[in-house]
Amino acid sequence: MSKLPTDGPTVMQGPAEDAGILHLGDFNGERYGVVIAHESHNHPSQVVPFEGAATGVGGIVRDVLCMGAEVIAIADPLRFGRVEDPQSHQRYVAQGAVDGISAYGNAIGVPNIAGDVYFDAGFNENCLVNVVALGLVKENEIIHSAAPAGSAGWDIVLVGKATDASGFGGAAFSSVALDEAQAEANKAAVQVPDPFLKNVIMRATYRVFEYLRGRKITAGFKDLGAGGIMGCTAELCASGGFGAIVDLDDVNTAVDGLLPEVIAVGETQERLCWILPGEQTAEVLHIYNEEFSLPEIARGARATVIGAVQPEKRYVLRHGAEVVMDVPIDLLTAAVRCEPPVRPMSERKGEPSRRYIEDGHAIDDLFPNVLRHRDVASREPIYVRYDGVVRGTTVIPRGYADAGVIAPIVGSTLGVALSVAGNPRYGLIDSHLAAQHAVLDAVRKVAAVGARALGLTDCLNFGDPGDIEQYSEFAHAIEGLAIAANHLRVPFVSGNVSLYNASRRGHAVPASPIVACVGALDDIASAVTMGFKQAGSALYLLGVMQNAMGGAVAAELLGRTGGPLPSIDYAQVNVDLAMLRGLVAAGSILAAHAVNDGGIAAAVAQMVFAGESGIGAEIEIDGIEGLFGEGCGLVIEAKSDLAMNGRLTRLGRTIADPEIVVGKTRFTAPDLRRLWSEPLAEVYP
Amino acid sequence: MSARVAVLVFPGTNSEIETWRICRDVGLDADIVHWSDAAMLPRYDGYVLPGGFAYEDRIRAGAVPAHDPMMDYVIEAAESGKLVLGVCNGAQILLEAGLLPGTGNVRRPTAAFTKNGPVPKFVCKHVHIKLAIEPQRCAITAALPRDALIPAWAAHGEGRLAASAEHLAEIEEGGHLAFVYAHADGRVDSAAVPNASALGCAGLTNKSGNILAIMPHPERDAWNYNHPQRREKGSILAPSGGSRLFEAFAAALKSP
Numbered sequence: 001m002s003k004l005p006t007d008g009p010t011v012m013q014g015p016a017e018d019a020g021i022l023h024l025g026d027f028n029g030e031r032y033g034v035v036i037a038h039e040s041h042n043h044p045s046q047v048v049p050f051e052g053a054a055t056g057v058g059g060i061v062r063d064v065l066c067m068g069a070e071v072i073a074i075a076d077p078l079r080f081g082r083v084e085d086p087q088s089h090q091r092y093v094a095q096g097a098v099d100g101i102s103a104y105g106n107a108i109g110v111p112n113i114a115g116d117v118y119f120d121a122g123f124n125e126n127c128l129v130n131v132v133a134l135g136l137v138k139e140n141e142i143i144h145s146a147a148p149a150g151s152a153g154w155d156i157v158l159v160g161k162a163t164d165a166s167g168f169g170g171a172a173f174s175s176v177a178l179d180e181a182q183a184e185a186n187k188a189a190v191q192v193p194d195p196f197l198k199n200v201i202m203r204a205t206y207r208v209f210e211y212l213r214g215r216k217i218t219a220g221f222k223d224l225g226a227g228g229i230m231g232c233t234a235e236l237c238a239s240g241g242f243g244a245i246v247d248l249d250d251v252n253t254a255v256d257g258l259l260p261e262v263i264a265v266g267e268t269q270e271r272l273c274w275i276l277p278g279e280q281t282a283e284v285l286h287i288y289n290e291e292f293s294l295p296e297i298a299r300g301a302r303a304t305v306i307g308a309v310q311p312e313k314r315y316v317l318r319h320g321a322e323v324v325m326d327v328p329i330d331l332l333t334a335a336v337r338c339e340p341p342v343r344p345m346s347e348r349k350g351e352p353s354r355r356y357i358e359d360g361h362a363i364d365d366l367f368p369n370v371l372r373h374r375d376v377a378s379r380e381p382i383y384v385r386y387d388g389v390v391r392g393t394t395v396i397p398r399g400y401a402d403a404g405v406i407a408p409i410v411g412s413t414l415g416v417a418l419s420v421a422g423n424p425r426y427g428l429i430d431s432h433l434a435a436q437h438a439v440l441d442a443v444r445k446v447a448a449v450g451a452r453a454l455g456l457t458d459c460l461n462f463g464d465p466g467d468i469e470q471y472s473e474f475a476h477a478i479e480g481l482a483i484a485a486n487h488l489r490v491p492f493v494s495g496n497v498s499l500y501n502a503s504r505r506g507h508a509v510p511a512s513p514i515v516a517c518v519g520a521l522d523d524i525a526s527a528v529t530m531g532f533k534q535a536g537s538a539l540y541l542l543g544v545m546q547n548a549m550g551g552a553v554a555a556e557l558l559g560r561t562g563g564p565l566p567s568i569d570y571a572q573v574n575v576d577l578a579m580l581r582g583l584v585a586a587g588s589i590l591a592a593h594a595v596n597d598g599g600i601a602a603a604v605a606q607m608v609f610a611g612e613s614g615i616g617a618e619i620e621i622d623g624i625e626g627l628f629g630e631g632c633g634l635v636i637e638a639k640s641d642l643a644m645n646g647r648l649t650r651l652g653r654t655i656a657d658p659e660i661v662v663g664k665t666r667f668t669a670p671d672l673r674r675l676w677s678e679p680l681a682e683v684y685p
Numbered sequence: 686m687s688a689r690v691a692v693l694v695f696p697g698t699n700s701e702i703e704t705w706r707i708c709r710d711v712g713l714d715a716d717i718v719h720w721s722d723a724a725m726l727p728r729y730d731g732y733v734l735p736g737g738f739a740y741e742d743r744i745r746a747g748a749v750p751a752h753d754p755m756m757d758y759v760i761e762a763a764e765s766g767k768l769v770l771g772v773c774n775g776a777q778i779l780l781e782a783g784l785l786p787g788t789g790n791v792r793r794p795t796a797a798f799t800k801n802g803p804v805p806k807f808v809c810k811h812v813h814i815k816l817a818i819e820p821q822r823c824a825i826t827a828a829l830p831r832d833a834l835i836p837a838w839a840a841h842g843e844g845r846l847a848a849s850a851e852h853l854a855e856i857e858e859g860g861h862l863a864f865v866y867a868h869a870d871g872r873v874d875s876a877a878v879p880n881a882s883a884l885g886c887a888g889l890t891n892k893s894g895n896i897l898a899i900m901p902h903p904e905r906d907a908w909n910y911n912h913p914q915r916r917e918k919g920s921i922l923a924p925s926g927g928s929r930l931f932e933a934f935a936a937a938l939k940s941p
Binding site: 099102103106107108109195196199200203290291292293297383384385386387388389390391392393394395396397400401407410411413523524525527529531533612685 | 694696697699700702703706707719720721736737738740741804806807808809810838840842902904905906907908909910911913914921922
């Protein structure tokens with residue numbers, strides 16, 4: 001994070017704790033923040049996809065909750081292997097992970113409002129299951145993951161599921177290359193999710209927030225993730241400048257006879273930890289254990305005192321009559337620094353593209369094939385499994401626009417937009433530019449719904465840092481993120497790194513810097529969707545077409561590999577985004593959609609599919625590069641004709657027939673829609 | 686004075702906030718009542734069982750919460766003629782409690798909302814439900830126009846009405862089929878049904894017409910801002926669309 005811009009007027013809290021916080025806006029005299037966190041659960045999902053993906057959702061939700069926030073939305077960027085073979089492990093992973101996200105997210109009652117999925121053979125042995133969560137918190141009610149000032153002697157209270165042997169060694173497991181021979185042993189390192197218990201713990205915790213706020217009590221709060229009880233309590237106490245004593249005998253366990261090291265660092269799910277002044281402990285325990293009856297909800301679950309904050313900066317674990325650990329607390333929490341060597345960035349990989357049009361490819365075949373390409377086809381068969389509307393706050397659910405939008409503050413017109421991006425076809429060619437495109441695409445998607453970008457978060461999914469090539473891709477991607485975020489003036493407020501996404505045979509995943517962007521709308525009434533609204537509107541590209549087909553879906557279909565990625569002119573992009581904000585404010589935009597996978601032709605088709613029935617479009621531009629080049633801007637449907645300038649190119653118009661006309665060819669929109677809808681429906685029936 | 690309504694929370698319920706909000710926004714005096722406060726239930730004029738996964742959908746959605754002590758109060762209130770509305774998981778609970786269609790005995794269900802078909806998976810889709818009875822057949826729908834069409838979100842894994850042929854016949858002949866799935870233009874056919882529900886059923890009422898269960902969630906398409914491509918007149922924060930069902934519920938509760 002030290003290499004990324006992390007400050008700016010929208011930052012309420014930078015990347016110091018479990019999640020960052022961005023200033024959404026003010027309502028009724030209160031400053032509201034959006035909490036954002038981003039994580040991966042890649043290794044577990046490859047081994048046991050249902051549980052792995054489900055616990056990914058569970059973990060990120062706790063990261064947001066422990067900032068004192070209400071959890072308001074989740075999103076899932078997914079990267080799977082090639083799933084055409086119904087018998088393949090990749091298909092099992094791709095199906096199981098979606099089922100796991102569905103089962104967990106739906107049960108806890110948090111809407112899933114954004115996400116993406118890409119399929120590439122580079123993910124056959126290492127899927128990527130990232131998850132983003134958002135929370136809402138008033139600035140003066142943020143809770144920190146640290147023992148508060150003057151808290152020596154306060155209680156350490158463990159809340160949640162009874163500790164068992166599941167997830168023992170989970171963090172270490174996440175950091176090894178996966179070996180099929182060890183598949184069974186790896187399964188024991190995966191945590192077991194319980195969304196039912198989590199649902200109740202979340203609601204009980206909201207009640208505890210209310211109780212503590214009513215009494216103006218500052219407490220410390222943190223979720224248990226990697227490193228279990230020891231990792232969590234040590235970080236809580238060390239970051240407040242204290243030490244801790246924890247009695248492992250006081251931990252509620254699911255079975256007797258667990259070894260002290262299993263109790264101390266096992267990663268049993270659905271647990272949180274409070275630092276509370278002793279006189280408040282009884283009431284907090286009452287809320288969890290009596291009012292929300294945790295012990296009756298799940299066997300052995302409860303809130304219980306397991307230790308105390310100590311003035312002396314040592315970390316002491318007791319088990320039976322013995323002290324089983326007594327070390328300086330900073331020893332457990334200090335960062336390990338290591339800077340492996342990095343190869344200098346080579347020249348852009350691949351040959352410059354020839355003009356594709358010279359090859360005489362007919363778009364009659366190419367256009368339908370682009371729409372049915374695995375990275376372009378409709379994602380509805382996946383997101384229909386996720387509850388996108390629970391809480392009643394959803395303004396734009398998935399499928400209607402590039403970003404999801406919610407109205408999280410009851411009574412306020414403030415809206416929150418959320419998008420994700422990160423194209424692995426780009427990552428295979430050039431991680432430095434792929435990272436920049438990930439930031440740009442995420443920001444454009446938020447702009448497409450009429451929101452202004454507040455901040456970013458990332459999950460950097462890469463291979464083995466011990467391999468100089470794989471580590472260099474990682475290092476170059478971070479530089480790319482910094483360049484894009486600096487130029488677009490959008491800060492990163494949280495992030496996550498997932499390394500060792502490689503098989504023992506040394507195959508790393510495509511470079512995958514995955515970025516999420518949070519945006520704000522002052523008035524949700526101005527939110528823009530991507531479906532065409534009426535016939536006879538003018539269509540424009542806001543941006544500039546380039547002769548750069550590297551990583552494009554159409555290039556792959558035409559058998560081209562490599563080739564330079566589209567370059568980015570940040571000064572112009574900033575003008576484009578400003579112009580878009582102006583046009584949205586003026587009410588001049590009827591629909592908008594970022595151009596990415598499949599290019600302008602696919603974008604226009606998707607705007608037809610999402611639009612009013614019976615409305616089609618005529619695309620007046622031609623050439624393979626023009627129709628199918630990617631990453632070049634946004635397609636907008638304008639209410640009335642706009643004056644053309646260097647950044648605004650007329651693309652065509654909407655028509656009153658259900659057709660998509662490209663050059664001289666008329667395609668029937670329902671036929672194209674069927675082609676576009678089928679590929680993933682076959683994998684996700 | 687507005688009628689008092691309890692929005693019940695079982696362990697695993699997840700839709701209590703928006704259900705409470707829409708009740709409040711249509712003029713009801715609504716409280717969220719948790720399972721540990723079950724003893725407070727008798728004081729209310731009406732009851733709403735919201736969506737979620739009460740008791741983790743163990744055995745079958747609604748089967749375990751139907752035996753929660755809170756349901757003793759709801760059953761007693763329903764038998765005394767008070768109004769009870771169940772949405773999604775709330776609907777499943779009312780069927781499992783035997784209150785709907787009400788052709789058998791209490792806690793002896795004759796029909797259930799069970800695993801979706803043809804694919805037994807959770808589905809989240811925007812739908813419309815159409816009133817399939819005379820409005821006054823059920824007190825909760827009495828204020829709706831005939832053939833009322835209400836937008837809602839189906840969001841469930843177990844929403845397919847299943848019953849024996851004999852019990853399905855009872856449902857049809859007894860006028861229990863309160864709502865069916867429909868297209869946005871009001872047409873009714875199997876393509877509008879998201880879960881292969883028998884009779885295209887989206888909602889049921891009982892013989893006395895004081896209990897209504899619907900599977901899709903009108904409270905998730907209940908404010909102007911909830912309709913991404915269909916803005917209605919008035920403030921973006923104003924109730925509209927799915928709120929009409931709750932307005933009808935409120936009207937029935939207020940009538941003398």
